[in-house]
Structures are given as C-alpha cells and as structure tokens.
Amino acid sequence: MSTAKSPETELPQPSADDPHAPAGMDRWQSAWRNVVTGNALISVLSVLLAIIAGSIMIAFTDEQVQEAAGYFFSRPSDTFQAIWEAVWGAYTALFQGAVYNFRADSFAAGIRPLTESLNFATPLIVAGLGVGLAFRAGMFNIGGQGQMLMAAAAAGWVGFSLDSPWPIQMIIAVLAGLAAGAVWGGIVGVLKAKTGAHEVIVTIMLNYVAFYLLSYMLSTQGLLQAPGSNNPKTPPMDPGAIFPEILGPRFNLHLGFILSLAAVAFVWWLLNRSSMGFRFRAVGENPAAAKVAGINVGAVYITVMAIAGALVGLAGVDQVLGTTTSGFSVGIDAGIGFDAITVALLGRSTPLGILAAGILFGAFKAGGFAMQASEGVPIEIVLVVQSLIVLFIAAPPLVRAIFRLPQPGQPTRRERKAKRAAAAAADTGSTTKGVDQ
Template identity: 55%
Template sequence: MSETLPAPQAPQPHTAAEAPRSNTVLREILRGSVVTTVLALVAAFVVGGILIAVTDEDVAESAGYFFARPGDTLAAIWSAVAGGYEALFRGAIFNTRADDFVGGIRSLTNSLGAAAPLIAAGLGVAVAFRVGLFNIGAQGQIVFGVAFTALMTFRLDLPLALQLPITLLGGIIGGAIWAGIAGVLKARTGAHEVILTIMLNYVGVLFVEWMVSTQGVLQKAGTTQPISNPTPSGAVFPDLGPAFPNLDLGFLFVILATVFVWWLLEHSSLGLRMRAVGENPHAARAAGISVPRIYIYAMLFAGGLAGLAGMNQVQGAVTSGFNQHIDAGFGFDAITVALLGRSRAWGTFAAGLLFGALKAGAYQMQAAGIPVDFVLVVQALVVLFVAAPPLVRTIFFLPKDDAEKSAKARAKALRKAVAQ
C-alpha cells in the first residue's frame, strides 16, 4: 500500500526577524514618563547653566578677548557654572564647608522642611487633578484653614498631647470647609471650579486680612499690626532631635499624608471611582457612580491637604503669629509640584523635595553672586520641559510615544484628505 505524500506547502512570505525582547523592554523604558521627567530636569539644569554663564561678569570680561585666549573664557564658564551648582548643592543637600556632620546635614533638613508644605499642598492639587478638577484655590484653603484653627483652638490652652492634634485637625477641617464650598457649587450648579477656586482665594485672603486686623477676632492684643497671636506652645511641632536640625514632626505628618493619598487613589474603592470620574465622567455616570458626590469628596480631600500645608507653617517654623500671607506662595507652587509629579502621590512627593531643595539652595547661590531669582527660572524650565515630552524626546533622541505617532499619522491623513 503506497503512502500518501503530503501536499506541497505554499512558500511563506519572508518576515523580518522579531526584535529581541530586551530591545523592546529598553524601548518601553526610554518612552516611559520617569525617563522623560529625569531628562527634563537635566535639560532644565543645562539651560540654567547656560544662563549662569551668560550673566556672569568674569565670563563676559574674558569673552572680550576670546580669540586671543579662548582657554580663559572656557575656564570662566566652568568656574561660574560649577560654582553656582556647587553652592546649590551646599545649600540644599550637604554643606561641605561645615565644621561637623550635623552642621553639614542641616542643608538637607532645611530642604525637607521647605518641602513639607509644598508636598502637602501639592497632594491636594493632585487629588483634584485625578478627578478632572483644576483646584487653583490652595492659597485660600491654606489661609482659611490657618485662621479657622486659630479661632477654634488657640485659646484652649490644653496640654501638648491634646493641643497639638486638635490644632492640626482644626487646620485640616478649615481647609476642607473652604475647598468644600467650591466642590458643592461645582456639583450642584455646574459652575467651573477654576473660577470658583480663584475667586475663593481672593475672598479667603481678604477675609483673613480683616480677621488679623480686627481686635477681638484674631489680631494680637496690644498691637495695631495685622498679625495674630503666636501659636500656643502646646501646638508647636516638636523637633525630631539633634540629628535632624531644623526638622520637626510636621514632616512625618506629610509622609503619612503621602501614604494615605497613595492608598486612597490606587488601592481603595473610592479611589477607583475617583479615577473613573477623572478619566470619563459620562462613562462613570453611566456605570452608576455619583459624579457630583465624587467632586465634593475630591475637593474636601484637597482642602484638607492644603490645610495640612498651612499647619506646617503655623505649627512649625512660624510661631510668632501669622497674617494673610502665611501661605508664602506655596498655594500656587503646589500646582507646579502636582504637575511635575504627574498627579501621583509619590511623584508629587519627589517633586516637592526637588522644589524644597531649590528653595533652600537659593540662599547659598545668592551668597555666591547668583541672583536668587535664578531658582525661579530653573523651576519654570523644569515645568516647561516636563509639560513638553515630545520636545524632550527630540532633544535626547528618544523613541517616540505611540500616542504621539498616532496623532502625527492622523494629522498627515487629514492633510492628505484636505489636499484631495
């Protein structure tokens, strides 16, 4: 019996060999947001170094005879840029010229102390961002939270174990109340949260200015200055010990707040509903989620975190009284911190540390002859590059993102259709 031969197979078209998995993994890493953010920081500091060199007097002087002795100009550029960033390092991370280790590490603890209110307020903005709300009202939430706790708790004169947590809780509640007004109006009337929070900033600041200027409300007794009474001694955050100079208990509360926000948004059922509303409120509503209620919850959390930022000011370094400027610009810096942290809890924490380090290091840079406003320029450059990932990918020759590719393909197809 003869065997049946298999039918001949049609030749398969030649296909290119698949790329090794390691190449695919590397490509995905290079397209990730972490690499893009780090390279955005590198680009910002490179441009900042150029600005330092351009504005340095020694560089300008040596540039006048560059073609005769180019080495002098290059040496002046290196001295200016390296000296500026070395001063930033000494002021923000470790003072290499200090007499002992504790004196050297004081720079780092100063950075952490400056970062604490930035992180807390940034977390509040980030929570609102994740729900699709643009909370621009951290300033008003901070100042009202501080004034609310002063009205409610400053006159209690309780022992430390009671006075400190009650004062802290009062500030958080006050910030939540002020943000909750915007949340309720947004949920019930549909009013835009940007307009609401900006206007509430003005109302809150002017309201607190009236309170600290009026005897019998919050103004310090025996003075005509617009300032409140000092924070009660029992409400002041204790220092963390001699190993952490200029750092108090408030920073630990900020760490706990970061853990809480991370758990809330990433691992809780409420966080799942909040993220769903932020992605698509119409789909979330169709799935049975109460979108107005989520808006109110988000603003309450945002305001409470802003109140925590205010408490870091009042119960920490600022203990001689406060006025309507207690937020010290943290309310608006928090928006930048949340954007840089991509509205993630730990990303916002890292961004707050960076901005706190820049603020702490600015004074050493000023002592080195660099204007203190240079730090603001670097912050703006960081935000510029972080907000433009395609620009960063182009500068550093990174692989393009799939979304960017598809957008360009759609634009090309649209142009072709219009041309036809």
C-alpha cells in the same frame, strides 16, 4: 511545490513576556520602550533641560565671564574656564546648601542643609498631593492659596487661644486646619456638582475671598489680631500647639514632615487600594462613562475637592505650627499654593512622584539661598529654573524631539528597521514561492 517554510521567511512573533509588544521585541526591548515613551523620563529630562538653561543664565550673569568674554578672540580658553568656574561654583553651592555641606566640622552640621530642604519640602508635598489628587479626578485645584490661608486661620486661632497641654492642643489645631481646608475645597466641589461652575474660576475667586477675609481677621481685635497690637499679625502659638522637632533643636525639621509622609501613604492607598479612589480615577478618565457605570459624579466632585482641600490645608497647618510659630501675617502661604501646581505636574499626580518633586523643589529653595549668599547668583535664577521645568513638562513633544525619543504609540528606529527587514523577507519568500511553483 515546496510546502516547508525556511527560517528566513518566517515573520517574528510577539514576545511571550509581553503579548502587547510589537513583533520581534523581547522583554528587555519592551522594557526599554516603556522607559523611553513613559512620562517619568519626560519629568527627569525636563529637570535636566531646565538646569542646562539655568547654567546658561548663570554664565551670562557672572561678572568674570563677562570680563573674559571681552577678549574672547585673543584668549578663548579664559572665557570657557570662567564659564566652568561660574556654573560649577553655583551648583556646588546649591548642593552644599541643599544636601550636604562638605566644609562642615561634623557630620551633624554637614547634613543640616538636607534637613532644611526637607523642611521647605514639607508643605510642598502635602499641597502637591491636594492638587494632584484633584487632577486624578479631572479637576483643576487652583485654590491652594485660599485653602492654605483658611486652614492657617483655623489652626492659628486654636494654636494661640486654646489653653491646653501638648499634644491635645496640637491635635485640635491640626484637625481644625484640616476641617477648614476641607470646607474651603468642598465649596468648589459643591458648586461644580450642583451648578456646573468651572472649578478654575471658582478656586481663583475663592483665593481672593480667603486673602481679604484673613486680612480682615488679622486687623480685627478679638479675631486673629494680637491683643494690644496694631499690626496685622497673630500672637505667638502656645507651646502646647507647636510641632515638636524630630531631630533636636539644631535642626528645623519638625513633625509636619512625618505627617507629610503619612499623607503620601494615605493618598497612595486611596488611589490604588480603595473603591473611592477607583471612582476618582474613573471620573477623571471619562465622567460620562463613569456616570453610565452608576458612579455619582457629583458626589465624587464634592468628596475629592474636600479631601484635596484638607491636604492643601495641612500645608497651612505646617506653616503655622511648624515654621512661623511666633505669629503669622497674611503672607503665610508664601506662594506654596501655586508652587504645589508645579510639584503636582512634575510628579505626574502620583503620590511618590509628588514626594520626589516636593523634595526637589525644597532643595531648590534651600540651596538657592546658599547659592546667592556664597556665589552671588541671583535667587531669581532658581525661580526661572522651576518655571522652565513646568514649561518642558507641559510640552512633552518638545522634550522628545530634543532628545530624539519616540513619540508614544509610534515605533522606534529599531522597530522600523525590524519591520522593513520583515517586509523584505516576506517579499523574498513570495518570490521564492513563485519560482517553486
């Protein structure tokens, strides 16, 4: 009886580079599998699908495309050319309005759209961090609007009432805004920890409370309403409280963008390098197991919502001290509190992902106005694209099915083929062994 094994009948072993990789998978195959089954690729493909859908809507709403479609069967090339010109012109205008204007006379003028995108992205980044941090702890922070409004009210009151030189007044206004946002978010954490109230319901209700409370303060003399005015609006911010422009008066980019980058670094350190961040993630994964391990789950809920509220509150501070320095009304949040949910979802609740998603959505906002002005494309199409991004992110199996990507935990076509080959080789080896016997 033969005892030696032929090379053809030996089953492939797991890769030494990745002991958890399936049999027969080398380092590069393992890396490719991680890419195609990871969440980052789903985010990128979701944006791509949303842009393709936006292209279809741009083509359908373009007048020249509609005109050429009327005689499509006689000259179909005209329709396709009109579609190309409409889509290419719209996205070229979007790029020039969001990244770089090739028609500008100088480099400084050319990069002004990029600074506009970063300016729009500034509050989205910090608000997205507040929502994403709560997500990591297993909580849904839907109260971004209320946290922003309360932070704006506190920072705005300090900004126009406290007569102090720069940067003292600015620092106090920032701290007041952070404290107000932390308190408004902390209320949610306390109710969750002490009574078990669901944070989604509480945050939505607190949004209404904050909205009408700010409306009252803006309509009351001695609180936030400008003296001698009947309009529900605050006085202008004092020069000592305004964020300075970091690139000069030609650009709208202000100190708030630097604070947003600092917030990204802080949240990254908090989640990945601190024991508090470990407790946040543990509670987010399994609150019951975290409690058994000795973690005070109630304290985590309070702490994470307070920090999340402060981060979202910083977005309100950015609006008051950096964007609408001439005074603000009840619409100061500009929908950022809800856009932050989209940013956090697209960024997969990771600091660097939220940074990239915030810049992308800031570019959409800046470029959308340019696209509407130069090409006549409705700004609502940009909003539809943003909504579709959320839709595709919320349905990863749909994205994977469209691009024929393997589902997580399931073998790829290469792996299935290798498994079948290994099984066939094993059968051949068994047959050979029987013959030898």
